[in-house]
Amino acid sequence: EKWFGPIPKREVPQRHLPKEPMQTKQKRLRVERNVPADLLLMAFHMPERSHSDYYAYDLLSDILSNGKSSLLYQRLVKEQKKFSDIGAYVMGSIDPGLIIISGRLNRSVSLQDGEAAVWDVLNEIKRTGIADTTLQKVKNRYETAEQLSLMTVLNKAMKLAFAAHLGDINLVNTESKLYRAVTTDAIQRVAKEAFRIENSTVLEYKAKPITA
Template sequence: MWVGDFESEAALEMIRRYFEPIPRQEPPPPVVTVEPPQKGERRAALEFDANPTLLMGWHTVKISDSDFPVLEVMQGVLADGRTSRLYQRLREKAQLVSDVWAYQTQNEFPGMFLVSADPIQGVSAESVEKILSEEIQRLAVEKVDDWELQRVKNQLKSSFVTDLESNYVLARQLAEFECLAKWDLYLDSDKLRQAVTAEDIQRVAQKYLTDSNRTVVNLKPTSSPAKTPGT
């Protein structure tokens, strides 16, 4: 993919010169790797010479699924910015963590919705997990307020528009979406996110963010962990 200020004909001539002599090959057979449904919560505790981290993940959907933009908005409700639910509750109010984030992975095949938090020194992973679980459950039982939903949509639109201002970022996104699904899905992605409703978020949380579909990993330091900034 070419981006920037260039002459189309000159670019095509160069592409033909270097690539046209290469014989066309049959495409390799597609590799389909789909994990079977999880039938119960999984837990792991790892010891590593690092600061403690708690990671929770749920099996979800591929990037072309209609529920994908809902999960992107849900990610924003939970952890995008200082006014997000997890940042406010875990860092601002309880002051239990140095960092918290949420992310829906972008995959050709079904991905995962991830939530992670870094407890500050002296804080147990169990106390952080309790609050994370409460906020996840809250998405399933309570509808997101209109103002909160609009805040996240505004953030997502701002990020989308900013990406369009960069030829490099636009090219990278189009290429990535073509590899994972189809290139024009990226152009529709903001419209799909803006159409997400509070009912969609509640439905998707009830469908995917269940205990039986969850994996919890607790990274424990093997020795005295390095001090986290702000602790």
């Protein structure tokens, strides 16, 4: 009874967290630390996990940084050699969250040049969009990862619990369709909404000079 008896139902307190005001201008911070390389962090506000646009934002982050054929890696690591490593990801939080770009710069590249190069890639997506084949590639990767994750009972249980927490337990069965429904127009639209200077927060993490 102690270990396997029923758990009494209880009232779960409602969270009433204050909503962050809309950001109207860029925020910046520069710090110097004993780190091996300069690091650039760029964060942009995006909707919450239950928002219909979440899936476009998630796929947009994959287009930017999922794999060595991704836009940021191809352009800024392989071609321009400005970064040694760069990635993008969404927080996926229940409350309104962030899409974050994080990259370590090569020693010969300044933080200003690195940031400008990132903006060039982001503005290109806003201006010209992406190819259908690019979007389909990240959708295929999502589907593969999703099916593999459902092979274990633990992952199934975690997905069910999170879907229930979001208020739609059937999301476990329908979420793949929501990802498949994302269009190239939706990707370009959310890129225009997110990748604005006034919607950004930038952290320049500067490596201290090496002293003898």
